[in-house]
Amino acid sequence: MEDQGIVHLYIQRSQQALIETKLKYGAYCKSIVRNILSNPSDIDECENDTYLAAWNAIPPNMPRKLSVFLGRIARNIALDKYGYNTAKKRNREFEVILTELEECLASSNTVEKEYEAAEIANLINQFLYKVDEQSRNLFIRRYWYSDSIEELTVRFQMSSSKAKSMLFRTRNKLKVHLNQEGVQL
């Protein structure tokens, strides 16, 4: 079913919307959640919570791209769950991704400023439109979809060391860009 049709079902409050969403985007949502969490029960719970959240959000929200809308919800729910889990149960692969992002943050002795929601996202958008396409896609696959380095090497047909060094350079550039924009994270 086309995305428009699925969204229309949500607007009509038809429970078929959930079935169609699961059929079309179940595997996609699960793959995003699986990159953040490792426990199978947690993954199933987050997948179901994603459908429920979509049900509660549409309407009034009208997603421009249903896949990204669902992926974003799944990602946030999984991140909440990740924070709730004890260290022992955490996904080590994902812990590495977060540690990489830590490099973009200022040192702990810097006075932090409170930023409005999505304020940083806008600056990251500006930055991503400036960098070359491959670096951009690599960055988004790593930090939006939470792909592992192995998955990136297969997808972009490059060695793991090349993928790592490209990500490293992009993170450094992002840090410089955020600094230039007056942001001290």
Added chain:
Amino acid sequence: MKKEDLYREIGLIDVNLVEAAQHSGRMKKKRSISRRWAILVACLVLYSSTATLLLAKDYIKNQNTEPYIRYLTAESMELQSPVTEFDANKFFKALSSENNESIYIAINRLAETFNDSKLREKALHEIEPFVQDGNPKIADAAAFVTAILSKSYDSPYIIELADGSKIFTLFNNYSDYGSQNVIWRIQNNELEKYMSFTMPSMYITDIIPSPNKKLIAVVTNSNKSDFVEVINVEEGMTSPELIESARVKYGAQKQFDMWIRTDHENYSSLTSIAWEDNDTLKFEASLPYEDMSIIETVTVAYQFSTRVMEVSY
């Protein structure tokens, strides 16, 4: 800013960028498979199935050494398989008993045959004579269960909601305090246990639908305390328990000494309850403070959509 917050901010980047990255990189191509490749794949399948078997064996072994229990249930603690399934024959048999209590229980339990057309027909046939029974409690239960099983739903105990589903409790007013602590729901011609209330709630005293039948106010009690919740059955959303919430809110306003008991009994009682409009529930409650030395009777108005509660003396 924490690393998790930065990760969350990245989640908000432009939709077009995310979608472009979704299809970026190498796409899978269909290729014809040569015989040599087929043999190699067969070997790999054989290898992986053996490896999976070994891994599964290792997993089960590790499970025993390092147990992980996600939900601890009464059955799991007793090392028993789940409770036995609904046994209709036991209840059909009880209908011919001399014991009125057994007959009353059997009539109510046979409402659970609803989803099985053969059993439902049989139950309907066997319960109908009890509608004329000399015992008013049995006659009342028989008329109620007949209304469910015949799908006529013409009983004051059955509430039809705006979405067309029907809700009710079984064992109506079986005690001086109320009915069985389970709300049943018939939706799309299927009967299901919709919800029950946790301790200390023991009985459902009343289910009051809003004028537009979209919400229900459910009053429960425990012999010692009354409790009220507002539920949107269609959306599966419920309010907090309102009487205790009102007690805490009013106690804070008046700076009363207030404790919450570990058994969650609040010794509060409900004196009147009604819907003011489709969204606002209004009730009077007697709220105890300072070891019951102060009893305040207050009026509470609760708006479900905004979750705003007003407590006035």
